[in-house]
Amino acid sequence: MDNILTQQEAMLRSGQISEVDYTLKLKLEKGSQDYEGETTVRFLYNGGKKGKLKVDFVSKKIEILWINGKEETNYEKKESALFLPGELLAEGKNELKIKYKNFFDHSGSGFHKFTDPSDKAEYMHTDFEPFEAHRLFPSFDQPDLKATYELEITGPSEWTYIHNTVPKSEETQGNYKNIKFNKTKKFSTYLFSLIVGPYAVWEDKAGEIPLRIFCRKSLSKYMDAENLFAITKEAFGFLQEYFGVPYPYGKYDQIFVPEFNMGAMENVGAVTFSESYIFRGPRIYSEYLNRANTVYHEMVHMWFGNLVTMKWWNDLWLNESFADYLSYYSMSNGKIFPDALEHFYVREEWAYREDQLSTTHPIAGKAENTLEAISNFDGISYSKGASVLRQLMYYVGEEKFRDAMRLYFKRHAEKNTVLNDFLSCMSETSGIDIRGWSKEWLETTGVNTLSPVRQNGRLFLYQGPSATNGLLRTHALQASLFREKNGVLEEVWKKRVLVKGKETLLEENYTGEADLLLLNTEDFAYAKTYLSKESLPILKRSLHTLKDRFSRRVVWGSLWQMVRDAELAPKEFLELALDQGLKEPDLSVRNSHILTKALTVIDNYIPEAEKRNWSDKLNKIAKEKSLLAQNPEQEQILWFRILENTSKSPEQLSYLKELLDQKKSIPGIAMDQERRWVILSRLSAYGDPESSKRIEEETSKDNTDLGAKKAFLARISFPDPKTKKESWERFLKPKEGDSTDFLRYGMRGFQWNHQKQLLISYTDSYFNSVISVYETRDPHFASAFGHMMFPSFEPNPNLLKRTQEFLDQNKKLPELLKKDLQQQRDDIQRTLKVLEKYKN
Numbered sequence: 026m027d028n029i030l031t032q033q034e035a036m037l038r039s040g041q042i043s044e045v046d047y048t049l050k051l052k053l054e055k056g057s058q059d060y061e062g063e064t065t066v067r068f069l070y071n072g073g074k075k076g077k078l079k080v081d082f083v084s085k086k087i088e089i090l091w092i093n094g095k096e097e098t099n100y101e102k103k104e105s106a107l108f109l110p111g112e113l114l115a116e117g118k119n120e121l122k123i124k125y126k127n128f129f130d131h132s133g134s135g136f137h138k139f140t141d142p143s144d145k146a147e148y149m150h151t152d153f154e155p156f157e158a159h160r161l162f163p164s165f166d167q168p169d170l171k172a173t174y175e176l177e178i179t180g181p182s183e184w185t186y187i188h189n190t191v192p193k194s195e196e197t198q199g200n201y202k203n204i205k206f207n208k209t210k211k212f213s214t215y216l217f218s219l220i221v222g223p224y225a226v227w228e229d230k231a232g233e234i235p236l237r238i239f240c241r242k243s244l245s246k247y248m249d250a251e252n253l254f255a256i257t258k259e260a261f262g263f264l265q266e267y268f269g270v271p272y273p274y275g276k277y278d279q280i281f282v283p284e285f286n287m288g289a290m291e292n293v294g295a296v297t298f299s300e301s302y303i304f305r306g307p308r309i310y311s312e313y314l315n316r317a318n319t320v321y322h323e324m325v326h327m328w329f330g331n332l333v334t335m336k337w338w339n340d341l342w343l344n345e346s347f348a349d350y351l352s353y354y355s356m357s358n359g360k361i362f363p364d365a366l367e368h369f370y371v372r373e374e375w376a377y378r379e380d381q382l383s384t385t386h387p388i389a390g391k392a393e394n395t396l397e398a399i400s401n402f403d404g405i406s407y408s409k410g411a412s413v414l415r416q417l418m419y420y421v422g423e424e425k426f427r428d429a430m431r432l433y434f435k436r437h438a439e440k441n442t443v444l445n446d447f448l449s450c451m452s453e454t455s456g457i458d459i460r461g462w463s464k465e466w467l468e469t470t471g472v473n474t475l476s477p478v479r480q481n482g483r484l485f486l487y488q489g490p491s492a493t494n495g496l497l498r499t500h501a502l503q504a505s506l507f508r509e510k511n512g513v514l515e516e517v518w519k520k521r522v523l524v525k526g527k528e529t530l531l532e533e534n535y536t537g538e539a540d541l542l543l544l545n546t547e548d549f550a551y552a553k554t555y556l557s558k559e560s561l562p563i564l565k566r567s568l569h570t571l572k573d574r575f576s577r578r579v580v581w582g583s584l585w586q587m588v589r590d591a592e593l594a595p596k597e598f599l600e601l602a603l604d605q606g607l608k609e610p611d612l613s614v615r616n617s618h619i620l621t622k623a624l625t626v627i628d629n630y631i632p633e634a635e636k637r638n639w640s641d642k643l644n645k646i647a648k649e650k651s652l653l654a655q656n657p658e659q660e661q662i663l664w665f666r667i668l669e670n671t672s673k674s675p676e677q678l679s680y681l682k683e684l685l686d687q688k689k690s691i692p693g694i695a696m697d698q699e700r701r702w703v704i705l706s707r708l709s710a711y712g713d714p715e716s717s718k719r720i721e722e723e724t725s726k727d728n729t730d731l732g733a734k735k736a737f738l739a740r741i742s743f744p745d746p747k748t749k750k751e752s753w754e755r756f757l758k759p760k761e762g763d764s765t766d767f768l769r770y771g772m773r774g775f776q777w778n779h780q781k782q783l784l785i786s787y788t789d790s791y792f793n794s795v796i797s798v799y800e801t802r803d804p805h806f807a808s809a810f811g812h813m814m815f816p817s818f819e820p821n822p823n824l825l826k827r828t829q830e831f832l833d834q835n836k837k838l839p840e841l842l843k844k845d846l847q848q849q850r851d852d853i854q855r856t857l858k859v860l861e862k863y864k865n
Contacts, residue, residue, distance in 0.1 A: 028156070031393060031395075042078075043069045045067070045068045045165060046174070047065070047175070051063075051180075054180070058128060058129055060127060061125075064125075068121075069117055069119070070115065078114060079108055080106060082107050082123070082163035086125060089124045093120055094120070097109075097113060107163065133152060133766055133805055134803065135151070141283070146222060151218055152285065153166075156398070164214045168215065173210065174217055175209075179201055185221070185239070188218060189206075189217065190206045212293050212334070218294075225244075229258075234272055236254060236277050238253055247304065249304070259360070262359075263359060267427060270431070277294060279323075284766035285300065289323050291348075305698065306697045307658055309659045310613050311616060317361065330343075334440075339390055342467075343444070347411075349372075349407045367578055367613075368613070373548070373551070376405065381471075383851055385471065388410040389467045413467065416549060419549040432453060444467065465496075471491025471496060472551065473496075473497065474488070474586075475524065475550075479537075479557065483530065483533060484506075485529055485530045486504065486544060497526055499524065501521070501523055502524065505543045505576060506519075507540065507542075509566070512567055514541060514567050524550075541560045541563055541564070543556075546573075547575055554582075556583050577609065577611075581614065585618065589859070591863070598626055602620070629856050631863075644672060654692040661693040665691060668681075673711070678711055685708075702732075702738075702739065705720060709774075720739050738770045740774070757798070768806065785819075795814075796838065798811070799841060807839075807842070811842060825850065825854060828850045829850060
């Protein structure tokens, strides 16, 4: 796989090339698997007559290539690039023009094409981050060679064509339409956008900014455009004022596209979203909030990432950390989701997990090439970076933090930046030299652990060092002391604390006994926090009496970190979850911090012999609670999910089947299409003899692409050697038309923990084939295969040993595979540590 650009190549090229602009002409046909293109690239060149100039380009066929008006054949073509001899180029202005044919992509990236099985409508979309624009047009595909783009497109007249700008002219002749779009502002190649198809559209305005929402016609009945427009307007209202720079790109489109690999992508003025955000039935509050957060996140990128862009992918955090934090912060200043920062606390668990893996990296990381850049789209660049920015805002103050953002945009608009550019702006506005803070936080790895200690009449907190490098850091945070009075936990005091070194004194003459000291209330610091063992009896009695919801979240978050670190017995967590947890009044807290975590503990951290017992307990509770007619709809959704997830015995599965057949019902729960597929997949996984027939019947009722994908998942779930073998072979050698997204659904159905005897032979198959998958398939497919097909159905010392030996014996693994396997190994080690410590 040579479809990679190295940082060294990019630096060399940006030294030779400047003032780039692109003119693109594309012709699309209905029913075709390829398209015609003609691209003209104008640029200034100062590379001398020596060497070769690399132009990134993946193409089916180059028909003609001109340099400065003259047809040339003296160039080298490789899989993903052209190399132009220096002697063909002029010093100063140059024009490269290429006429070509190209295939559509089916990986979700590049120029992806999809046919809707329900109405045979065709849809296309681009997705270019970090290094895919050259799949559509020849380009200098790196973030610091910003350019303008002028697009002309000809295609079927019934299709809609969406680009970064609005059309300046449009002509229809017969069955074809020709559209010329306005020239764009300057931005990086990965932000170029083209979306095509017979989309349904909704229109509105945010002040003077035209807003549009698009989705494919067959999903339009599910689109709640009014809600999404309300969120969009609120975001614009806050961000334009906060950043001190009006929205720079004229119009704002949000397009929900099929088979998208990520949650969303911040293309200039034309944001693409996964269709998973089109809710086909009622959801719980946190899911609505997460969707709104994605809307905010992509809008923050219009400034952080699009207007000002990192020079190279090692500073990806200058895009993602800011978008991640400022989206939650902005929402918390609005009226629709004012509790957003509590949900940010939930998201930080991603950062804590990844920062404790051997694959962690500094927030200001390194990316030697574009493939390594893909691996940096992780919990460090997003969630840890965001958390550290929250800490910085608390440290310097909200106004000074905001003023630094305003200075940053004023100084660097339409330019590219590096870490030091941000630090300079923050230092100037805050009056504090932020470089020392950067060295401590942005340029190191690992997470500290803060624990409360009572000793010799003193109350203090202890800072544990990062596990791998022994670092102690400075933390600004809040600590709160609660005392139990008449069975109720009441706040005694709340303090702002600056933590330095191993010990930080909180009270000199401490006489409390039945107290709960809670560290990092309101979550200003990036640090794991523990609870003292002495406070556990108090929590078992009175946790639900804590009035402040955010404080209850922090309690449960601390308990969870203690379980993962083998500092709290998993059974103690489960006992607390099934008692105090059920008294938790807030459904979001109950879902994210209690019930979801209880399921994870049962699946991973208790001995095999006890899993069914705990699962049965949770199943019984879910069944009983779900039959309470007075429950609100969101609570019913939550209990149904737990019920389905814990149904394993014949009796439990039989109850699901009765729900499916509507012989029994749960108040407020409609047996809609999504729930039907969920139940069918579980029945199939547990070998229900009727499942094959039922899947076929369901497929005939659900003729959508999602129906086909969920049917594929359900079929592969069946515990049958022939089914597993055929699906494994199909993952490795897909059938024509199998998209990456379709195959991902199949992978989700392949491994079920209770099928381990059937799956054990695939351990060898996995290690024998995984290198080839990462070397030959697109990164999204490879990573899905690497994670979902890894034999994690039974973490044990043998699998740990096998994984380590594979890493030791294959020193030149693809970087993405090496990282994925190291993470699998680390997860097994952590699981085994907990199981070993609490095996009795």
